[in-house]
Every structure is written in structure tokens, then in C-alpha cells.
Amino acid sequence: MNLDEYRRAARAWLLENTPTEDPPEGEAVARAKQFMARLHDAGYSGITWPRQWGGQGLTQAEERAFAAEARAFSLPTYIFSIGLGMTGPTILDRGDDEQRARWLRPLLRGEEVWCQLFSEPGAGSDVASLQTRAVRDGDHWVVNGQKVWTTNAQYADWGLLLARTDVDVPKHKGMTMFVIDMRQQGVTVKPLKDMSGRSGFNEIFFDDAVIPDTDRVGEVNDGWGVAVTTLLHERLSISAGVGMSGQRDNPASLEALRKVVDTGDPLVRDELVELHIRSRALALFNQRLAQETNAGIFPGARGSAAKLLLAELTLFQTDLATRLVGPESVVDGNPLGFAVSLAPAMALGGGTNEIMRNIVGERVLGLPPGPRVDKTVPFKELKVGTQT
Numbered sequence: 001m002n003l004d005e006y007r008r009a010a011r012a013w014l015l016e017n018t019p020t021e022d023p024p025e026g027e028a029v030a031r032a033k034q035f036m037a038r039l040h041d042a043g044y045s046g047i048t049w050p051r052q053w054g055g056q057g058l059t060q061a062e063e064r065a066f067a068a069e070a071r072a073f074s075l076p077t078y079i080f081s082i083g084l085g086m087t088g089p090t091i092l093d094r095g096d097d098e099q100r101a102r103w104l105r106p107l108l109r110g111e112e113v114w115c116q117l118f119s120e121p122g123a124g125s126d127v128a129s130l131q132t133r134a135v136r137d138g139d140h141w142v143v144n145g146q147k148v149w150t151t152n153a154q155y156a157d158w159g160l161l162l163a164r165t166d167v168d169v170p171k172h173k174g175m176t177m178f179v180i181d182m183r184q185q186g187v188t189v190k191p192l193k194d195m196s197g198r199s200g201f202n203e204i205f206f207d208d209a210v211i212p213d214t215d216r217v218g219e220v221n222d223g224w225g226v227a228v229t230t231l232l233h234e235r236l237s238i239s240a241g242v243g244m245s246g247q248r249d250n251p252a253s254l255e256a257l258r259k260v261v262d263t264g265d266p267l268v269r270d271e272l273v274e275l276h277i278r279s280r281a282l283a284l285f286n287q288r289l290a291q292e293t294n295a296g297i298f299p300g301a302r303g304s305a306a307k308l309l310l311a312e313l314t315l316f317q318t319d320l321a322t323r324l325v326g327p328e329s330v331v332d333g334n335p336l337g338f339a340v341s342l343a344p345a346m347a348l349g350g351g352t353n354e355i356m357r358n359i360v361g362e363r364v365l366g367l368p369p370g371p372r373v374d375k376t377v378p379f380k381e382l383k384v385g386t387q388t
């Protein structure tokens with residue numbers, strides 16, 4: 001099938017299968033799982049992932065063609081976004097074959113939900129200051145500590161956990177990556193309410209939670225290397241909108257604004273053109289990164305530039321929309337108000353705009369790095385988090 005045929009088939013499938021109404025109360029997760037299974041059966045889940053692990057073994061061209069069609073729909077895939085965009089690609093890149101065989105197909109079919117357990121109350125931008133401890137006990141590890149801002153953990157079966165395994169070495173050298181069973185007794189998940197009224201993320205407590213050593217990803221104390229892989233995928237997938245709803249329902253999109261504002265006003269048109277240009281520039285940049293990835297060229301820190309551009313575009317878009325629509329945009333129940341309340345999260349989750357600028361400055365533009373006085377000091381001697 002050539003690309004045009006692929007695209008037409010994808011559009012026809014989406015038209016026939018994407019739900020057009022909200023699910024009944026309490027059924028959203030079950031319905032989302034059913035939808036993912038159908039998406040996988042139809043060949044549209046894991047489009048570029050190897051067939052051996054449940055993917056479709058196709059190229060970025062098909063992935064992009066499907067994404068372009070999917071943008072016109074609202075797919076109920078949000079609860080899988082962390083698995084599809086971040087933890088799954090990490091297992092693909094850094095896991096062993098047994099781990100790939102065990103986890104990737106159920107993820108692609110929506111049978112299992114994943115979350116990413118990196119941030120802590122004392123370790124966000126500087127995630128290498130984390131204090132959650134994993135201590136080895138024979139063939140398993142015992143975990144104690146706390147994570148926070150964990151997206152979708154309330155639905156998760158598995159979590160990708162970065163934990164401290166050695167306090168006698170500098171902070172980046174004493175962490176290990178694990179996959180943890182979120183359904184066990186030693187894991188407590190408490191949803192947090194954000195200012196939009198949703199509970200998009202959670203705080204998590206580990207009390208003697210257990211992980212078999214077979215669920216370690218990568219070598220002991222090489223967790224930072226694995227985390228860098230996850231963070232790269234995170235920034236690329238956020239900027240490409242993996243698992244997110246399409247523009248169809250975005251009340252701040254150009255299409256939506258054209259319906260509700262006076263496009264005959266030259267000043268309004270000027271602002272809408274600006275929105276169009278910035279959206280297109282980001283789409284083309286993402287397309288270029290995807291093409292390069294397909295050709296074996298590692299996007300590296302440029303993924304942070306894409307994520308920064310999306311965060312800035314989102315804030316620009318919602319600010320513009322509220323200015324054009326006026327006070328009624330924040331009246332209770334207006335979807336634009338909801339979008340506005342979510343927009344600042346884009347400048348924080350996956351790394352803040354300031355951190356993205358630091359990364360782009362150092363790794364893309366080659367500017368001198370900021371001072372790092374704690375680079376060679378053993379972790380136990382640092383004053384971080386609750387450690388005094």
C-alpha cells in the first residue's frame with residue numbers, strides 16, 4: 001500500500017472507530033483500553049516499533065501520515081501517553097529481550113497502563129538529587145521513599161522508577177532504573193488536584209515495596225544513563241503530541257478561533273497569522289526531527305528545543321485566544337478557560353522552560369555550562385531534599 005492509500009485507510013478507520021461521545025461516568029478507562037486494543041488490531045499502535053515486540057515495523061512516514069489524520073479526531077489515548085511516549089521507548093532502547101517481550105505488547109494493546117516515577121518533592125529540575133532508596137536484598141530490591149507529580153499513576157499497572165542505590169558516590173553515579181509493580185501493597189497512590197480541577201497527577205509513597213532484580217533496566221548505578229534516554233523520548237513525544245487529543249477539540253486552535261472572532265478585523269488577522277506561522281514552524285521542526293530519527297540521526301538535545309517551542313506556543317495560543325474572545329473565555333464551563341488553566345503545565349512537565357533553555361544553550365549552541373559544584377561530591381555529603 002502506498003502512503004496515500006495508507007492515509008486514506010487510516011482516515012476511514014478513524015471515522016468509523018473513534019468515539020464521538022464522552023463515555024458514561026466511571027467507564028472512561030475501560031473504554032480507552034478497548035479502543036487501544038482495536039487500534040492495535042487495526043495496525044495503528046506502535047507503528048514504528050519492531051514487529052517482534054508487538055509493533056507494526058513501519059517507518060516514520062506511516063507514523064506521520066497516521067498522526068496527521070488523527071489530529072482531526074479526539075482519540076481516547078491520554079492514559080497511555082506516558083507508556084507510548086516515554087517508558088515504552090525506554091524499554092525498547094535500554095531493556096533486555098525478556099523485558100521487551102513481557103511489557104511492550106500489553107502496552108501497545110492498552111492492556112497495561114504505565115507511569116514515570118522520577119520527580120520528588122526535593123528533586124524536580126535537579127532530578128539527580130532524588131532520595132528514594134532501593135536496597136538490594138538477595139534477588140530483589142526493597143524501595144522506600146516518595147515521588148510526586150506522577151501523571152496517570154492512579155491508573156498505572158507499572159511504573160518506571162529512578163531510585164538511589166549508592167550514596168557513597170556523586171549523585172549522578174548512584175542511581176538505578178527499575179520497573180515497579182504499582183499494584184502491590186507497599187505502593188500508595190494519592191491523586192493531587194491541579195488548578196484546572198483535574199487530578200492529572202499524583203503523589204506516591206513507597207513503604208518496603210519490592211522489585212525483583214529481573215525488573216531492573218540497565219546496570220546497577222547506571223540509572224542516569226537510562227533516565228537520559230527516557231527524558232529525550234519524553235521531550236520528543238510531548239512536542240509531537242503522542243497520545244494527546246487532536247486540535248479538533250482545542251478551543252484555542254486557529255480553526256476554533258476563526259469561528260468565534262471577527263476575522264475581518266486586520267489586527268485580529270495579523271494575530272491569527274502569527275499563530276499559524278508558529279504552529280507550522282513547530283510542525284515542520286518536529287517533522288524534520290522525525291525524519292532524521294528514521295534516518296538514524298540522533299536528535300539529542302534538539303528534542304528540548306522542540307519541547308520548549310511547544311510550551312511557548314501553548315502559552316501564546318491560550319493568551320491570544322483569551323484576548324480575542326474576551327472575558328467570556330473564563331466563564332465557568334467554557335472549554336477555553338479549561339485550556340487556559342492547563343497551559344502553564346506545558347512549561348513545567350517534562351522539564352521547565354528554563355531547564356530546556358539551559359540544555360539548548362549548552363548542548364546545541366555550545367555555550368559554557370553553568371557551575372556544578374556538587375559534581376564530584378559523594379551524594380551522602382550533599383544538602384539536598386530532607387538530607388541535612
Ligand SMILES: Cc1cc2nc3c(=O)[nH]c(=O)nc-3n(C[C@H](O)[C@H](O)[C@H](O)COP(=O)(O)OP(=O)(O)OC[C@H]3O[C@@H](n4cnc5c(N)ncnc54)[C@H](O)[C@@H]3O)c2cc1C
Pocket residue numbers: 082115116117118119120121123124125126148149150151152200201345346348349350351352353354355358
Ligand atoms: C503536568 C505535569 C506533569 C508531570 N508529570 C510527571 C511525571 O509523570 N513524572 C515525573 O517524574 N514528573 C512529572 N512532572 C514533574 C516535572 O518534571 C517537574 O515539575 C519539573 O521537572 C520541575 O520540577 P519542580 O516542579 O520540582 O520545580 P523546581 O525544579 O523546584 O523549579 C522551580 C523553578 O526554578 C527554576 N529552576 C530550577 N533549576 C534551575 C536552573 N538550573 N536554571 C534556571 N532555572 C532553574 C525552574 O525553571 C522553575 O521555574 C510533571 C509536572 C507537570 C507540571
